Amino acid sequence: QKLQLREPGAKLFPKPSVEEWVSFGPALGLWYWCSTAAQFRLSPNRQAAKIAEAEADKIKKTYPPENKPGESNYSFVDNLNLLKAITEKEKNKKERQSVKISPNDNKLNVEDVDSTKNRRLIDDYDSTKSGLDRKFQDDPDGLHQLDGTPLTAEDIVQKIATRIYEENDRGVFDRIVSKLLNLGLITESQAHTLEDEVAEVLQKLISKEANNYEEELNKPTSKTESQTGKIPEKVTPMAAIQNAFTNGENDETVSNTLTLTNGLERRTKTYSEDNFEELQYFPNFYALLKSIDSEKEAKEKETLITIMKTLIDFVKMMVKYGTISPEEGVSYLVPSEKSHEETDSTKEEAAKMEKEYGTLKDSTKDDDSNPRGKTDEPKGKTEAYLEAIRKNIDWLKKHNIKENKEGQRNHKEVMVSLFTPCIQFKQHENQDYDLSKMRDFINQQADAYVEKGILDKEEADAIKRIYSSL
Amino acid sequence: MARRGGCALLALCGSLAACAWLLGAEARGAGGPAAGARRRRRPQEDGISFEYHRYPELREALVSVWLQCAAVSRIYTVGRSFEGRELLVLELSDSPGVHEPGEPEFKYIGNMHGNEAVGRELLIFLAQYLCNEYQKGNETIVQLIHNTRIHIMPSLNPDGFEKAASQLGELKDWFVGRSNAQGIDLNRNFPDLDRIVYVNEKEGGPNNHLLKNLKKIVDQNTKLAPETKAVIHWIMDIPFVLSANLHGGDLVANYPYDETRSGSAHEYSFCPDDDIFQSLARAYSSFNPPMSDPDRPPCRKNDDDSSFVEGTTNGAAWYSVPGGMQDFNYLSSNCFEITVELSCEKFPPEETLKNYWEDNKNSLISYIHQIHRGVKGFVRDLQGNPIANATISVEGIDHDVTSAKDGDYWRLLVPGNYKLTASAPGYLAIAKKVAVPYSPAVRVDFELESFSERKEEKEELMEWWKMMSETLNF
Numbered sequence: 001q002k003l004q005l006r007e008p009g010a011k012l013f014p015k016p017s018v019e020e021w022v023s024f025g026p027a028l029g030l031w032y033w034c035s036t037a038a039q040f041r042l043s044p045n046r047q048a049a050k051i052a053e054a055e056a057d058k059i060k061k062t063y064p065p066e067n068k069p070g071e072s073n074y075s076f077v078d079n080l081n082l083l084k085a086i087t088e089k090e091k092n093k094k095e096r097q098s099v100k101i102s103p104n105d106n107k108l109n110v111e112d113v114d115s116t117k118n119r120r121l122i123d124d125y126d127s128t129k130s131g132l133d134r135k136f137q138d139d140p141d142g143l144h145q146l147d148g149t150p151l152t153a154e155d156i157v158q159k160i161a162t163r164i165y166e167e168n169d170r171g172v173f174d175r176i177v178s179k180l181l182n183l184g185l186i187t188e189s190q191a192h193t194l195e196d197e198v199a200e201v202l203q204k205l206i207s208k209e210a211n212n213y214e215e216e217l218n219k220p221t222s223k224t225e226s227q228t229g230k231i232p233e234k235v236t237p238m239a240a241i242q243n244a245f246t247n248g249e250n251d252e253t254v255s256n257t258l259t260l261t262n263g264l265e266r267r268t269k270t271y272s273e274d275n276f277e278e279l280q281y282f283p284n285f286y287a288l289l290k291s292i293d294s295e296k297e298a299k300e301k302e303t304l305i306t307i308m309k310t311l312i313d314f315v316k317m318m319v320k321y322g323t324i325s326p327e328e329g330v331s332y333l334v335p336s337e338k339s340h341e342e343t344d345s346t347k348e349e350a351a352k353m354e355k356e357y358g359t360l361k362d363s364t365k366d367d368d369s370n371p372r373g374k375t376d377e378p379k380g381k382t383e384a385y386l387e388a389i390r391k392n393i394d395w396l397k398k399h400n401i402k403e404n405k406e407g408q409r410n411h412k413e414v415m416v417s418l419f420t421p422c423i424q425f426k427q428h429e430n431q432d433y434d435l436s437k438m439r440d441f442i443n444q445q446a447d448a449y450v451e452k453g454i455l456d457k458e459e460a461d462a463i464k465r466i467y468s469s470l
Numbered sequence: 471m472a473r474r475g476g477c478a479l480l481a482l483c484g485s486l487a488a489c490a491w492l493l494g495a496e497a498r499g500a501g502g503p504a505a506g507a508r509r510r511r512r513p514q515e516d517g518i519s520f521e522y523h524r525y526p527e528l529r530e531a532l533v534s535v536w537l538q539c540a541a542v543s544r545i546y547t548v549g550r551s552f553e554g555r556e557l558l559v560l561e562l563s564d565s566p567g568v569h570e571p572g573e574p575e576f577k578y579i580g581n582m583h584g585n586e587a588v589g590r591e592l593l594i595f596l597a598q599y600l601c602n603e604y605q606k607g608n609e610t611i612v613q614l615i616h617n618t619r620i621h622i623m624p625s626l627n628p629d630g631f632e633k634a635a636s637q638l639g640e641l642k643d644w645f646v647g648r649s650n651a652q653g654i655d656l657n658r659n660f661p662d663l664d665r666i667v668y669v670n671e672k673e674g675g676p677n678n679h680l681l682k683n684l685k686k687i688v689d690q691n692t693k694l695a696p697e698t699k700a701v702i703h704w705i706m707d708i709p710f711v712l713s714a715n716l717h718g719g720d721l722v723a724n725y726p727y728d729e730t731r732s733g734s735a736h737e738y739s740f741c742p743d744d745d746i747f748q749s750l751a752r753a754y755s756s757f758n759p760p761m762s763d764p765d766r767p768p769c770r771k772n773d774d775d776s777s778f779v780e781g782t783t784n785g786a787a788w789y790s791v792p793g794g795m796q797d798f799n800y801l802s803s804n805c806f807e808i809t810v811e812l813s814c815e816k817f818p819p820e821e822t823l824k825n826y827w828e829d830n831k832n833s834l835i836s837y838i839h840q841i842h843r844g845v846k847g848f849v850r851d852l853q854g855n856p857i858a859n860a861t862i863s864v865e866g867i868d869h870d871v872t873s874a875k876d877g878d879y880w881r882l883l884v885p886g887n888y889k890l891t892a893s894a895p896g897y898l899a900i901a902k903k904v905a906v907p908y909s910p911a912v913r914v915d916f917e918l919e920s921f922s923e924r925k926e927e928k929e930e931l932m933e934w935w936k937m938m939s940e941t942l943n944f
Contacts, residue, residue, distance in 0.1 A: 385537055388517075389537050389538070449545060454556060
């Protein structure tokens with residue numbers, strides 16, 4: 001029976017030109033492909049048969065859809081397991097059987113790739129490097145079930161993915177699936193359903209995003225009708241993303257598959273001013289786009305837009321699977337609105353702070369219960385802390401500005417620098433730290449330190465006050 | 471992020487600076503005559519103030535470092551001294567509070583003898599220095615903090631320090647403040663595992679991880695000071711790889727064993743890792759000019775420093791120390807620790823602190839780097855699950871290390887060719903040969919097969935893989 005792997009005309013992503021694929025296509029393809037391929041545990045060291053059988057038996061076991069907050073690790077295999085979790089969950093809700101996009105369609109585009117040009121991106125996604133390996137192993141609870149078998153197939157997945165790029169042959173993936181079926185390692189319906197569900201989930205998110213940008217969604221290559229009912233209003237990207245985050249979980253409609261992709265495809269050919277304007281909500285991109293001459297570098301511009309959309313999808317995916325919270329996702333894509341206010345009100349801020357510190361100063365003078373009896377000691381301490389905080393802020397500022405300058409011209413660098421934080425979404429990734437996040441973190445830590453006797457209550461209050469006035 | 475945001479931050483920092491200056495002006499104005507107030511000197515260099523820190527100042531200094539480098543630091547406490555002072559630790563790493571699998575853990579402990587004050591101060595300076603350099607983008611320090619988890623405990627005996635520091639006058643007694651508030655010498659208070667090992671050497675028995683069954687005994691032992699217990703728990707909880715214990719009263723880097731086998735007063739007592747320990751000790755001393763100066767006269771006229779070689783010494787060869795923290799690390803855990811004596815004078819005048827910093831700055835950094843030597847990796851089963859507590863033994867060195875809970879292990883070794891064997895109960899051991907350079911550490915992973923895996927399953931697997939390879943043309 002035919003697997004729904006080769007649905008003609010169905011595309012997940014637009015079919016851009018070779019140059020564009022050189023920049024970002026492989027990244028996307030690899031990311032997606034690795035996610036889906038890894039689920040088949042392509043490694044010689046696994047007891048694949050046993051595992052597959054066990055898996056079939058344990059379908060009733062539900063993976064938690066949300067990753068625990070502490071386990072904010074992202075690797076392809078993590079993503080895949082979470083996808084699996086979602087799909088398991090949704091399978092239980094018994095929504096089925098409509099024409100679906102196959103994940104393999106992504107690889108249709110791979111044919112156009114001159115993959116030799118951009119191997120570097122693969123390095124960025126090499127999960128054996130830079131902490132992905134270790135991050136994955138930090139996650140004992142949610143993803144290592146089924147006889148304690150984790151789904152780690154990094155090396156072999158990398159190898160296979162590499163092969164695919166070198167050979168430009170998505171048929172490799174097809175053959176693997178076929179073989180697995182022939183061996184009886186997976187059942188046909190499992191193969192169908194898994195691939196379908198994976199595609200479906202991705203499609204939902206992507207289509208939601210597309211709806212915010214597309215005005216006309218009338219390429220009728222898909223037979224699903226539920227899409228029209230779900231088109232959200234034209235809202236700001238931030239609100240739209242937040243909507244997507246909060247609504248994504250409850251969306252049980254069948255995927256819309258193709259409308260989005262065709263929309264995207266269309267857009268890469270003729271992009272409308274409208275899209276461009278909406279991107280102003282993403283200052284990084286906006287600045288970058290503005291700096292590119294439309295006539296001469298139309299392609300580059302289009303690619304940038306696609307990149308950004310992909311980035312948004314990426315972040316939404318992480319939110320969906322609980323890797324980050326919706327607020328974090330939004331704040332990641334959109335700088336804090338505070339920064340807008342600050343431009344105008346720095347004078348007010350300074351005055352406010354002076355007043356703050358005036359109060360602070362007075363209170364330490366009046367504080368008779370100071371056990372040490374050293375009246376200038378608290379002042380000195382606050383000064384020291386203020387100094388330290390100032391250095392921290394200076395450093396954050398330097399980091400952020402530096403990145404901006406370097407990223408201006410080269411869109412490849414922009415893409416890599418944007419994707420890399422996505423993947424290495426660690427709590428303390430310095431490049432992504434913004435002021436409000438830091439403040440919350442410090443507040444939380446200050447309280448914890450008071451509890452443990454590391455800080456005095458007054459010290460903690462002073463520190464919090466300093467931060468809250470920023 | 472955006473240029474607008476960046477400009478805003480700039481303006482903000484400007485106003486912050488203005489505030490700081492204002493505040494500073496006020497403080498300066500009101501600072502002088504307050505009765506009993508200890509006048510705080512302005513920072514002398516990059517936020518490092520080269521003066522003695524009492525307990526409140528120590529805390530404040532660490533908090534300042536944390537505030538300045540909040541993204542890569544954390545303060546925590548391993549417990550309380552007898553008089554209730556926190557045994558504070560400043561942690562520096564790219565993921566503070568988290569052990570990243572494969573990332574080695576390092577510790578510095580100072581001032582376990584309360585009147586040996588230089589180590590305490592150096593560690594405070596070090597914390598500030600590492601933070602400053604990190605923010606300046608000093609590549610060496612950035613890499614170090616990203617690849618290591620560094621724990622700095624300036625004082626294990628804050629009670630003793632207060633006693634010592636409270637003495638009037640510049641000259642401090644040789645003994646006041648040395649022990650903890652109960653009068654216990656903390657560096658004689660650890661369970662004497664050397665003695666057990668020496669017996670095992672004769673009669674057969676292990677020479678590592680001797681505390682495995684003794685945890686309960688430790689908790690119930692009334693002779694252990696709270697500071698000692700806190701450190702023991704700390705060692706048990708975190709898979710430390712390398713450590714140094716800072717003292718004063720002489721100028722040398724001292725390595726195991728500390729206790730003589732025969733019980734005599736002086737006798738070189740080799741431990742199985744004598745080679746790497748000598749290398750580690752030299753890595754400290756060689757960057758400290760007076761310590762490694764072969765022509766330096768001994769600290770006191772009649773001192774016997776005949777055992778000192780290139781600023782290093784075997785502990786027992788110098789003089790026998792039973793119940794010390796250094797050997798306890800080596801024999802109860804995977805951690806290799808040396809003892810560094812930093813100053814002829816235990817509690818020197820404050821004006822000399824800056825010099826001590828200059829003499830030791832490079833040594834302190836160089837020593838942390840030593841953690842990235844030898845062999846390291848993961849021990850896992852065939853499904854990729856980590857195997858914790860697997861044993862990694864080195865042929866020719868009679869001292870094993872064990873893997874931590876993520877299956878990660880680190881084995882410090884001097885350059886050479888080695889055969890490493892990883893084993894665990896219920897698994898077939900695997901041996902691998904490896905050539906080890908001076909640095910960095912060589913990665914060697916082990917995939918252990920459990921006894922229970924059946925042959926047929928393996929064959930089926932190989933069949934499947936063979937077919938896959940053919941398909942993919944590997």
